[in-house]
Amino acid sequence: MKPNGALHQLEQESIRIIREAVAEAERPVMLYSVGKDSSVMLHLALKAFYPMNPPFPLLHVDTTWKFREMIAFRDATAARLGMELIAYTNQEGLREGVTPFTHGSRAYTDVMKTDALRMALDAGGFDMILGGARRDEEKSRAKERVFSFRDARHHWNPRGQRPELWSVPNLARNRGESFRVFPLSDWTELDVWRYIAREAIPVVPLYFAARRPVVERAGQWIMVDDGRMPLSPGETPRMKVVRFRTLGCYPLSAAVESRAATVRGIVRELECARSSERAGRLIDFDQAGSMEKKKQEGYF
Amino acid sequence: MTKAGAILRFLACGSVDDGKSTLIGHLLHLTGNLYDDQVAILEQESARLGTNGAGIDYSLLLDGLTAEREQGITIDVAYRYFATPQRHFIVADTPGHERYTRNMATAASRCSAALILVDARQGVLPQTRRHALICALMGIRRFLFVVNKMDMAGWSEQGFREVQAQCNRLAGDLERFGLPRAECVAVPVSALNGDNLVALSPNMPWYDGTTVMGWLHAVAPGEGMEHAAPRLPVQYVIKVARPGGAWQEGADGAFRRGGNGTFRAYAGTVVSGSLKRGDRVVVLPSGLRTRVREMWCGDRLVRQAVAGMAVALSLEGEHDVVRGDMIVAEDQRTELAHLFKVRLVWMDDQPLYSGRHYLFKGVAGTATAGITRIRGRIEPDSYQRLAADHFSLNDIGEAELALSLPIPFDPYAENRETGGFILTDRLSNATVACGMILHPLRRTATVRRQCEEIGPPERAAIKGQRPCVLWLTGFSGAGKSTIANCLERKLYTLGRHTMLLDGDNIRQGLNRDLGFTEAGRIENIRRIGEVAKLMTDAGLIVITAFISPFRAERDMVREILPGGSFVEIHVDTPLEECERRDPKGLYRKARQGEIPNFTGIDSPYEPPRAPALRLGTMARPVWECADAIIAYLREHGLLPE
Ligand SMILES: Nc1nc2c(ncn2[C@@H]2O[C@H](COP(=O)(O)OP(=O)(O)O)[C@@H](O)[C@H]2O)c(=O)[nH]1
Ligand SMILES: [Mg+2]
Numbered sequence: 001m002k003p004n005g006a007l008h009q010l011e012q013e014s015i016r017i018i019r020e021a022v023a024e025a026e027r028p029v030m031l032y033s034v035g036k037d038s039s040v041m042l043h044l045a046l047k048a049f050y051p052m053n054p055p056f057p058l059l060h061v062d063t064t065w066k067f068r069e070m071i072a073f074r075d076a077t078a079a080r081l082g083m084e085l086i087a088y089t090n091q092e093g094l095r096e097g098v099t100p101f102t103h104g105s106r107a108y109t110d111v112m113k114t115d116a117l118r119m120a121l122d123a124g125g126f127d128m129i130l131g132g133a134r135r136d137e138e139k140s141r142a143k144e145r146v147f148s149f150r151d152a153r154h155h156w157n158p159r160g161q162r163p164e165l166w167s168v169p170n171l172a173r174n175r176g177e178s179f180r181v182f183p184l185s186d187w188t189e190l191d192v193w194r195y196i197a198r199e200a201i202p203v204v205p206l207y208f209a210a211r212r213p214v215v216e217r218a219g220q221w222i223m224v225d226d227g228r229m230p231l232s233p234g235e236t237p238r239m240k241v242v243r244f245r246t247l248g249c250y251p252l253s254a255a256v257e258s259r260a261a262t263v264r265g266i267v268r269e270l271e272c273a274r275s276s277e278r279a280g281r282l283i284d285f286d287q288a289g290s291m292e293k294k295k296q297e298g299y300f
Numbered sequence: 301m302t303k304a305g306a307i308l309r310f311l312a313c314g315s316v317d318d319g320k321s322t323l324i325g326h327l328l329h330l331t332g333n334l335y336d337d338q339v340a341i342l343e344q345e346s347a348r349l350g351t352n353g354a355g356i357d358y359s360l361l362l363d364g365l366t367a368e369r370e371q372g373i374t375i376d377v378a379y380r381y382f383a384t385p386q387r388h389f390i391v392a393d394t395p396g397h398e399r400y401t402r403n404m405a406t407a408a409s410r411c412s413a414a415l416i417l418v419d420a421r422q423g424v425l426p427q428t429r430r431h432a433l434i435c436a437l438m439g440i441r442r443f444l445f446v447v448n449k450m451d452m453a454g455w456s457e458q459g460f461r462e463v464q465a466q467c468n469r470l471a472g473d474l475e476r477f478g479l480p481r482a483e484c485v486a487v488p489v490s491a492l493n494g495d496n497l498v499a500l501s502p503n504m505p506w507y508d509g510t511t512v513m514g515w516l517h518a519v520a521p522g523e524g525m526e527h528a529a530p531r532l533p534v535q536y537v538i539k540v541a542r543p544g545g546a547w548q549e550g551a552d553g554a555f556r557r558g559g560n561g562t563f564r565a566y567a568g569t570v571v572s573g574s575l576k577r578g579d580r581v582v583v584l585p586s587g588l589r590t591r592v593r594e595m596w597c598g599d600r601l602v603r604q605a606v607a608g609m610a611v612a613l614s615l616e617g618e619h620d621v622v623r624g625d626m627i628v629a630e631d632q633r634t635e636l637a638h639l640f641k642v643r644l645v646w647m648d649d650q651p652l653y654s655g656r657h658y659l660f661k662g663v664a665g666t667a668t669a670g671i672t673r674i675r676g677r678i679e680p681d682s683y684q685r686l687a688a689d690h691f692s693l694n695d696i697g698e699a700e701l702a703l704s705l706p707i708p709f710d711p712y713a714e715n716r717e718t719g720g721f722i723l724t725d726r727l728s729n730a731t732v733a734c735g736m737i738l739h740p741l742r743r744t745a746t747v748r749r750q751c752e753e754i755g756p757p758e759r760a761a762i763k764g765q766r767p768c769v770l771w772l773t774g775f776s777g778a779g780k781s782t783i784a785n786c787l788e789r790k791l792y793t794l795g796r797h798t799m800l801l802d803g804d805n806i807r808q809g810l811n812r813d814l815g816f817t818e819a820g821r822i823e824n825i826r827r828i829g830e831v832a833k834l835m836t837d838a839g840l841i842v843i844t845a846f847i848s849p850f851r852a853e854r855d856m857v858r859e860i861l862p863g864g865s866f867v868e869i870h871v872d873t874p875l876e877e878c879e880r881r882d883p884k885g886l887y888r889k890a891r892q893g894e895i896p897n898f899t900g901i902d903s904p905y906e907p908p909r910a911p912a913l914r915l916g917t918m919a920r921p922v923w924e925c926a927d928a929i930i931a932y933l934r935e936h937g938l939l940p941e
Contacts, residue, residue, distance in 0.1 A: 005306045006388035015598075015610035016569045019535045023623055047598030048567070050612065052538045135379045139364025142378045158365050161376060163402040163647055165409040165734045166720045167569075168661055172729035186390055188381045276335040289366040 007195055014041075014183040015048045016167060017146060018130065021181040022048075022055060024171045025128030029121075031300060032058035032085070034070045034077075035247045036203050037132030037184055040192050043201045044183060045130075046081070056130075057084035059120055063112040064089060065100060065249035067225050073204045088120035100251040101230055106290075114299040118154045127178045128171075131300050136188045138278060140292035145169075146185045152176035154298035180300065189245075189277050190270050197263045206244045209261045213237035220254035245277050308521040309390045311377075311407045312446075313435065314417030315427035316396035319448040321374055323417065323491035324393045325358025327512065330498045333382035334361075352492070362393045375400055377407045386517050396427060401434070401694040402647040405734060408435050409720070413442040413519050415512070416467075420453035420488065424466040430680035432470055433696065436479045437643060437736065439523065439716045443471070444515050445486040450504065451493055457506040460488040477683040480713070483519075487512060525607040528715050529632035530573030533663040534625045538565040538612055565596070565612040566621050571663060571717035573629065574606040575613070580630040580921065583621055584664075584708040589630065590615045624665025626708045626718070631786070631922050634718065635793055636706040637740035638667075641675070643698050643712075646691040648725065648732035652699075653690045658732060660703055662721035668704040669723060675699055691733075700741060712736035740793070756862075759839035763797045766938045767836040769861055770929065773848045773908065774871030775900050776886055777878035779917045779925070780845035783871060787926040788843055794930075796939075799835050801828055801844045816897060822853060829857035836865055849905040867938075869929065870911040875900045877918065 018041075022028045030045065032038045045054040060074055078085035093111040100108045121129065135142045145161050147169040162170050171179060184192070196203060214221040215229075215237050222229075224237040229251065231237075242255035243266075260269040291299075312320040325342075328334050334342075342361055351357040351372065362378045363369055374395040382389050392407035408414070414435045418428055432443065445467040453459045464486040471484040487496055488507055495501030498513045510518070540563045575581070579592045595602050595613040605611045615621070628634055646652055652671060660669035675698040677688035691697050712719030723733040760767050770787070772780040784800055791798045807814075811827055814820040825848055832842045848854055858866040878900070879887040890898035897903045908914075913932050915925045933939035 006383075009306055009608060012569070012597075012608055012610045016535070019567055019610070023536045048610070049536075049538055050596060050599045051563070052540050136381050139361070139378075141364075142362075142380065143364050143376050159367055159375060161403075163406045163722075163731045163734065165406060165722055165731075166663075166717065167410075167571075168663060168720065168722050170661065170722055170724050170729070170731045172659070172724050174729065186379070186381065274336040276337050278337075289369075292364070292366055 007191060007198065010187055010191055011044065011047075011195065013186065014044050017181065017183040018045050018048045020167070020169065021128045021130060021147070021171075021179070021183075025056075027124065027126045028056040028128040028130065029059045029086075029124060029126040030054070030056055030130040031117075031132070032060050032074070033132065033248075034060065034066070034074045034204060035132070036192055036196060036207060037134065037187075039201050039203050040187075040195055041130065041132040041183055042077075042081075043199060053082060057086050057124075059086045059088065059124070059126075059129075061113060061116045061120060062087045062089045063108075063116070063249050064094065065112075065228075065251060067204075067206055067223070067247065067250045067253075069206050070204055070247060073202075077202070086120070086124065088116060088123070090116035090119060099228075100249060105252055109294070109299070110297075114294060114297055117300065118298045121154065121178065127173065128181060129178060130181050130183060132184050133182050133300060134184050134187050134189070134192075135182075138291045140289070140295060144182070144185075144295075146182055147171060148180045148182065149173070150178045150180055150298070154178070156180075156295050156298075158292060158296065190267070193263065193267050193270060197267055203263075204247060206247060207266065209241050209243040209258045209265075211239045212242050212255065214240050214242060214255055221257070223250055223253075223255055225250040306521050307388045307390055308413060308516065308519065309392075309411045310413040310415060310516065311392040311394055311404075311411045311435075312415045312417060313394045313404055313408070313431040314396060314415075314446075315419070315422075315425045315431075316373065318396065318417040318419045318422075318428075319446075319491040320396065320415075320417050321359035321362040321378075321393050322357075323415070323446060323448065323489070323497070323512070324378075324380060324391055325361040326491055326494055327391075327497055328361070328380060328382055329356075329358070330494055331382055331384055331513065355492070358491075373397060376403045384513070384517070387521075389516065394431075396431075398427060398430070398694055401430070402645070402731075404431060405434055405438070405645050405647070408438040408440060409734065411435075411438075411440055412522055413444070413516070414440050415444050415446050417446050417448050417491075418463055418467065420447050420449050420456075420459055420463055423463045424470055426681040429470055429473075429683075432474065433477075433678070433680055433683060434645065436474050436482060437645070437696065439712065441480060441482045441523075442519050443482050443484045444512065444519075445484065446491075446512060447486055447488045448491050450488045450495060451490040455488075455503045457504070460486075460504075460507070473683050477678075485510060485515060487515065523716060525572045525715075525717070526574060528572035528607070529634070529710065530570065530575050530579075530629040531634070531710070531715065531718050532566075532568045532570050532575060532611075532613075532627040533665075533718075534566045534621055534623055534627065535568040536566075536623060537621065538567050539563070563614075565594075565614050566625075566627065567610070567612040568627070569610045570605045570607055572607050572715050573632070574604055575611075575627075575629070576604045577602075581615070581627050582630050582633055583615075583619070584626045584628060584634065585636050585706060586625070588619055588621075590617055590619065592616075626664045628708065633923060634708045634710050635740060636708055638703040638706040639672075639741040640701045640703075640709075641698065641738045641741055642701050642721075642735045643678075643696070643738060644691065644723075644733045644735045646693060646695045646697070646733050648730060649693055650725075650732070651690045651692045652733070654699070657726070658723040659726050660701075660721055660723060662707065662709070663717055664707050664709065667707060670702045671699055672702045673700040698738070701735070709737050709740075711739055713738075756837045756839065759837070761839075763839045764940070765796055765839065765841060766940065767839050767841060768865040768867055768933075768938050769832045769836060769842045769844065769857075770867050770869060771848070771854065771857065772843070772845045772869050772871050773854065773911075774873060775875055775878040775905060776847055776898075777881045777883055778871040778873035779922065780847075780871045782922050783915070783917075783925045783929075784843045784845040786922050787929055790923075790926050790930060791841060794939075796841055797839065798841045798843060801832065801842060801846075803846065806831075825853040826856060826860075829860040832857070833860050833862075836861065847899050847905070849899045849903065851906045851908070854908070867913070867932075868908050868911045869913045869915060870908045871917060871925075872907070872914050873917045875905075 243258045260266045346357040378393045394404040489496040677697040710718040890901040
């Protein structure tokens with residue numbers, strides 16, 4: 001068992017980061033991707049500014065391919081908290097019919113996620129962008145600063161990161177430049193779930209095991225969330241008890257076979273897990289160093 | 301925060317190729333902190349690149365940037381997280397190249413322990429010493445020298461002992477340089493094979509010390525920030541303005557359920573010490589005095605917050621407190637200053653010359669900073685101070701800094717949070733340096749006179765001060781020692797040379813042979829008077845804290861000392877109050893007859909007829925009493941500016 005003191009310390013340090021970012025921002029925003037990390041980050045923000053509502057809107061880049069339950073959860077959360085929600089879709093990409101099935105995951109991600117995010121940030125003129133990424137997710141993330149500088153084109157320069165000393169970040173920037181701020185940098189997947197359990201934070205039900213319609217693609221279970229999923233002749237979805245370790249666009253998020261139907265169950269499952277969270281995220285395996293490349297171009 | 305169960309943050313540093321990344325990767329693997337798919341990918345990549353023959357190249361696990369993998373070097377810090385049943389760890393794998401020193405410093409600034417890798421065949425290299433120096437300057441006091449590649453050094457005990465001796469020399473040199481003693485241990489390992497990482501290795505039967513994991517489990521986490529003076533830099537002002545209501549001091553009850561009113565709370569992290577509800581505080585730089593009314597941690601009201609906790613607090617009364625203000629405990633105030641002597645690690649390609657201006661940023665806000673003088677460079681290999689007129693990239697040195705406005709601070713040696721800062725370039729926005737405050741600066745006009753014999757005036761002049769004896773008298777429990785300590789601290793920060801004589805350092809040593817008979821008490825005071833006289837001859841400001849109940853004894857001391865140097869200060873707390881406080885339980889014992897001849901109970905106290913200063917302590921905090929003494933000294937020319 002991880003000692004509780006560690007979770008408390010992570011929580012307190014994250015709140016400090018969120019406050020620092022917002023205090024130095026002209027136009028702060030929180031990237032709310034509806035997943036477990038976003039749920040924790042939002043919960044921390046509520047604590048950071050209590051009894052005031054967090055002084056920033058939530059931004060969701062909606063590719064139109066998110067699980068339906070995610071969208072429902074997103075809207076309910078924003079309404080419950082009385083927070084402004086900006087749902088942004090790259091209309092141009094939509095018009096051109098860019099989908100994960102027609103254009104491949106890489107091109108689709110470039111247009112509907114990375115481009116969309118850049119456009120949304122420009123449209124809002126946001127200069128301090130809170131995101132729920134964690135360093136334990138991926139090797140290039142492990143290299144990123146908590147307060148990560150982005151040039152006016154939203155590009156990250158991994159070879160020339162600003163030093164980051166103590167808790168005194170250098171947030172100086174010119175017009176158009178911005179910072180991606182990662183309050184959960186030091187959290188692991190297990191920390192996130194233990195914290196969700198401790199604080200009873202609501203999360204999308206897709207994280208819990210249930211019978212869901214799935215098809216097998218490249219050795220992984222993909223959920224058929226709506227009628228847009230092209231099926232090969234004779235292919236019919238099967239009902240399997242599965243859950244998701246990571247959520248994104250349904251055609252790109254693989255389900256795992258699991259019986260964990262509660263937060264406690266998930267914690268127990270992860271305590272003896274033998275495979276990483278990223279194993280279910282298809283876009284990361286397109287090419288070596290793919291995350292770093294996407295991040296350089298402005299992806300989260 | 302740093303209680304059992306908190307996180308240990310440590311870094312791996314040392315010269316290029318000494319095996320930092322390999323060590324961390326292998327530790328993760330051996331402690332079961334790698335997933336199967338990560339190991340599978342690692343094995344595939346190792347086989348494809350062939351960097352470690354047929355074996356696993358653990359550095360591939362850490363070197364996550366494309367450029368790092370292409371060049372086979374570490375450029376920036378990689379953070380990894382792992383846990384064992386006993387503890388939770390955050391480890392930073394740092395680059396060994398001198399070019400990337402600033403990335404290594406980034407990691408060191410937040411760590412409380414360091415693994416310093418040394419190649420057994422090469423021993424301590426200049427880069428090893430540079431990294432150790434940076435760690436020590438950053439305040440890390442726990443070092444494990446990991447003597448690596450023992451497999452390539454024939455597992456030789458003699459080889460290890462030689463490198464260990466070099467490590468000990470390094471530690472000694474750091475101390476000679478003026479840094480506090482660090483805890484230093486050396487362990488022989490093979491990071492590649494795993495020897496002595498988690499279990500003692502049969503390849504080195506001659507070694508029976510700690511393993512790397514054993515050390516990481518045993519070392520204390522944190523720097524004990526909860527024991528430092530209470531500080532809370534205000535990060536953010538939480539404002540809730542609901543229509544139609546009046547100012548609310550607290551957000552309890554109806555207001556929280558959505559009532560009307562305007563409410564303000566000051567959000568920030570208690571960076572050191574602890575604060576309680578009701579504590580008397582001072583807000584700097586304004587000097588506003590008030591009390592903590594309420595304190596929240598998230599949506600929970602809390603009574604107390606210790607170092608590391610992010611809280612929001614409301615203050616009694618309606619005030620204008622802003623981001624960058626610092627809330628400090630009233631009896632442990634910090635100074636405000638704008639001239640400092642600092643240590644810098646220079647991180648910019650453009651060199652630093654004196655006269656340059658930058659933006660200063662610390663936890664207590666920002667200011668414009670001018671470098672008024674470069675005091676010298678610290679040679680990163682020999683730790684010698686060398687003359688210098690500029691700092692180049694990665695230079696470490698000492699300089700004088702002038703800020704556009706005074707800021708509250710603590711010396712870095714006392715507080716890593718309030719004593720550290722960064723300098724940024726106002727045009728490029730780059731971070732050009734990180735710095736550590738050594739002390740505030742005051743120029744003392746030193747009187748120089750040619751003379752043959754060194755006497756009391758010369759000794760006093762070289763210290764730039766007027767020696768005197770500040771004689772505190774009053775009942776037991778009146779507050780003499782507390783005020784004396786606070787006063788000495790204040791004089792010390794003003795750059796004064798002082799000595800405090802108190803029951804503890806006199807009765808246990810010099811006057812150990814004296815009892816509490818009348819003769820004993822008189823002799824006690826006589827000796828203290830003589831010691832105080834020697835110390836004033838040496839040029840010191842002497843502070844004494846003894847009950848000294850009899851006029852005759854105090855007058856005796858007055859006569860021993862040179863005219864005008866005996867300053868009698870009556871700490872005038874009424875007996876009832878002293879007895880109520882009874883900090884050591886002495887009054888209770890005296891009342892029960894366990895202590896005979898106790899002043900105020902069965903032995904008289906003769907108050908001074910005309911003391912230089914009479915201090916009431918009833919409605920007055922300690923630091924104010926100390927300030928009153930300092931004001932007296934100033935007025936009477938005993939404390940020249
Ligand atoms: N023989 C041997 N080689 C090692 C050992 N530790 C590291 N190495 C090798 O030394 C080289 C540099 O290691 P790396 O971990 O990248 O060093 P870093 O620059 O300090 O991070 C790699 O080729 C490692 O395989 C060891 O204990 N024994
Ligand atoms: Mg390395």
